[in-house]
Amino acid sequence: MxxxxxFIFLLLFLVNCDNKDKANDLEQRExxxxxxxxxxxxxxxxxxxxxxxxxxxFSLQHSDSIKIVKWPDEITGSWTGKVICTESNCSDYVxxxxxxxxxxxxxDSLQLFSKIINNNNLVRLYSGKFENxxxxxxxxxxxxxxxxxxxxxxxxxxxxxxxxxxRTIAVDNCVAKFSVELVRSKx
Numbered sequence: 001m002x003x004x005x006x007f008i009f010l011l012l013f014l015v016n017c018d019n020k021d022k023a024n025d026l027e028q029r030e031x032x033x034x035x036x037x038x039x040x041x042x043x044x045x046x047x048x049x050x051x052x053x054x055x056x057x058f059s060l061q062h063s064d065s066i067k068i069v070k071w072p073d074e075i076t077g078s079w080t081g082k083v084i085c086t087e088s089n090c091s092d093y094v095x096x097x098x099x100x101x102x103x104x105x106x107x108d109s110l111q112l113f114s115k116i117i118n119n120n121n122l123v124r125l126y127s128g129k130f131e132n133x134x135x136x137x138x139x140x141x142x143x144x145x146x147x148x149x150x151x152x153x154x155x156x157x158x159x160x161x162x163x164x165x166x167r168t169i170a171v172d173n174c175v176a177k178f179s180v181e182l183v184r185s186k187x
Contacts, residue, residue, distance in 0.1 A: 070107040071130060074160045078185035079103045081116070083167060083178045090174035103182055105135075114153075126153065133158060135165070148172055153180060160184065 070076065085097040102117040105128070112128035114137050126137035137153035148171070155165035163182040168175065 069112055071105045071112055075105050075135065077105060079163065079182040080185050081180060081182045083180050085176060085178050088176035090171055090176045092171065093176035102185065155180065
């Protein structure tokens with residue numbers, strides 16, 4: 001009789017160990033399935049985002065409201081710009097510093113912009129707006145830049161041959177202001 005009890009005890013022990021292995025396998029499969037579900041959810045979200053973007057592009061293409069933006073004729077083209085620092089608490093800019101560049105006002109089918117060129121090299125590309133007879137230009141560094149720079153130009157004294165305004169540069173924790181005077185370049 002001792003043998004059958006020992007045999008039953010051994011059998012229960014083996015069955016119990018086998019159940020633990022099965023439980024561990026089942027737990028691993030559930031974890032893998034959960035990981036696959038998460039991955040699928042991310043891909044589904046990306047897919048839905050792409051569908052929305054595609055639909056918005058198609059709706060724009062078929063819309064009568066598409067408007068090609070461009071500068072007014074009296075602004076478009078090249079200008080000779082003189083910029084003088086008038087205020088600064090930045091070590092990079094000193095009051096009285098001057099710079100002369102070529103400013104080109106141009107556009108593509110989607111946006112207005114102005115290129116600042118010095119010695120035939122592109123120095124800066126500002127995005128632009130023209131509202132209420134004022135020109136607003138902006139340049140901002142992206143998040144990967146070592147310094148956070150935000151440049152804003154407001155030209156609010158505009159004629160066919162001359163434009164005047166101010167440029168404000170915010171670099172990290174300092175601000176510099178400049179007077180800006182643009183004169184129409186001779187063609």
